[in-house]
Amino acid sequence: MDPVRFVIQTIINGVAVGSVYGLFALGYTLIFGTLEIINLAHAAVFMMGAFFSLSLAQGTTIWGLLDPPLRLPLGVAFVLGSLGAGLLGILIERVAFRALRRRPATPLTTLISSIGVALFLVNLAQLRFGADDQRFQVRWFPDWLRENAPQWSWIIPGSRFRLAQVRIGPAQVQMLDLIILLVAVGLMLALWFAINRSKVGKAIRAVAESPRTASLLGIDVDRIIMTTFFVASALGGAAGVLVGMKNNVSPFMGQVPGLKALAVIVLGGLGDITGAMLGGLVMGIAEVLTQAAGLASWSDAVAFGVMFLILVARPQGLLGRAREQRA
C-alpha cells in the first residue's frame, strides 16, 4: 500500500476510534477528578445513551404514552439521547453516591454501589430493549448534500464525496468515521473551553482541588458534583451513540470500552482532562496500528500492559507533573 495513503488512513481511523474513547474516558476522569472515585456505572450510562438515541431515532411510544410513535431525526435523537444519559447520571449520583458521601464510607463501598447500579441498568436494558444487537438505520445524506457534493473539492483539493466514503488526498475514509471524529472532537473542545473558561468550569476545578475549601468559598459543592455527573454522563452517552452508530447497540456494548477507557485515563493521568483526550487518541491510533499489523487479538494486552507500565513508572500520566505523596 502507498505509505502516504496508509499513514493518512491510519491516522484518521485511529483518531476516529480514539476520539470516542477520549469522549468516554472524559466522563471517568471528570468524576474521578472531583470525587476521587471510579464510577463503574459509567459504562452502563454509555450503553443507555445509545439506547435512548436509538429508540428516539427508530420511533418510540414511551411505554404507550404517545399514540403515533415519536420519531426524530438522527441529530436530534443524538442530542436528546446524550442529555437523557446526563439526567441518568444525575439520578445515579443521587442514588448511589450522595448518600455515601455523607457516611463514613471508603472508596471501596462507592465502587460496589456503582457496580450495583451498572448491573441494574444492564439488566434493565436487556429487559426493555432485548439482548440482541441492534443497528441504527441511518440515511446519511440529505439530498442537497448529495447534489452539491462535487463542490466540496474546493475545500480539500483532490477530495470528493461519495455515498458513504470520503476521499481525502489519496486516502479513502468512511463518512461515518469522519462524522464521529468531528462530533467527538467538537464535544471535547467544547468541554475543554467550558472547564477552563466558564464560571461553572472554574467551580468544578475548585471542587476537584478541595471540596472543603470550595464550600468555604461559597460554592455549592453538591450542585457542582451534580453538574459534573451530568456533563460526564452526557459525554459518555454521546460516545455511546457514536459507537452504536459505528457498531451495534446492545446491553453489553459498554463492557469493553468501559475497561479500555480506564487504560485511557491512566495514560493521560487520572483526573487530567486534556490527558484523557490525548490518551484516547493515542489508544485509538495504537489499536488501529496493532490491527494493521495483524495482531488484533493482542491489542487489549497492549492497552492494559501499557496501563500497568505507566502506573508503575509514571502514575501521574504521560503529561502530568508529579504530585507530592500525601500521607
Added chain:
Amino acid sequence: MLFFQALAAWAQAYNSLLFNLAIQGVCGLSLYITLMAGQLSLANAGFFLIGAYTAAISSKLGFGYPWDLLLVALLSAVTAVVVGLPALRLRGVYLALATLGFGEVVAVVARNLVLPRGCIERACIANGAVGVFGVPRDARHWHVYLVLALLGYFFYRLERSRVGRALAAIREDELVAGTMGINATYYKVLAFGIGAVIAGIAGGMWVHFNNQVDPRSAGFTQAINFLAYAVIGGTTTFVGPLVGAVFLYTLPEALRFLRDYRLMTVGLLLALAAVFAPRGILDPALWRQFSLRRPAPQPAALPRRQSDAGS
C-alpha cells in the same frame, strides 16, 4: 433418617452450587488478605485464571491432581512477586487499576494461548478462546471444604499474629508502620503473594470440578465480585468475606422467583447494601439500630481520615 435423606437429596440438587459457593468463599478470602494490609488488589481473578489454566494444562500433560496444585501455588507465588514488587508501590485506586490491568493481560494471554503439540484424541491442550477441555473431574466436595476450614484456621491465627498486626499497622498508616520498623514492602508483597496462591489454588480446584476452563472464566466481573464479597460482608474479620460470598452467590438463586427481574434486583440490592451498610452486613453498629433495647453507650469512634477528596 428421613431428614438425612432429604439433606442428601438437597445436596445432590445443589451439587455444583455448593462446590462453587465454597470456591467463591476461598476467592473472597484471597482478596481479604490484601485488604488486611489496606491494599485494594483486583488481580485475584487473574490468579484464579492462572491457577485454572496451570492445573488444566499440567494435568493433561500427565501431572495430575492434586499434585498439580503444588505447581499452581508455585507459579502463582512467583507471578505475584514479579507483579507485586513494582505494583505494590502504588496505593488506592492506582493499585486497583494496575492489578485490574494485570488481570486483563492474563485473560488476553489465555485467549491467545494455543498449545498444538500433544493433542490427545484430536483435542489440543489449549485452544485459544475455546480454552482447555476434558480436564478430569478429580476434586471432591470435601477437598474444597477442607481448604476452606484450613484457611479459616489460618486467618484466625493470622489476625492474632505478629504478621497480622504488621498488616493492620500498614493498613492504618504506612508511614507510621515504617517508622516502627515494619518493612511495608515485604509485608505487602507477602500478603499479595498469599492471596495469589489462595486464588490460584481455588482456580486449580475449580477446573478439576468444572472439566473445562476458557479465557472468560475469570475476568473483570469476577475481580469485582471477589471485592463485593469482602465489602458487602465486611472487612473487620475473615468471616466477613465468607458471609459476603454466601450472601451474594446464593442471592441470584434465592431470587429465581423474580424471573426476568432477578439480576436487576441483585444489582439494586448490591447498591442498597453498599449505601446502607457501608461497613458490611456484619457490622455490629448496623444491627444495633434494629435492636429493641436501648443501645449501650458506645465509645466515641476514632476520627477516621476525612474523605475530603483532593486534600
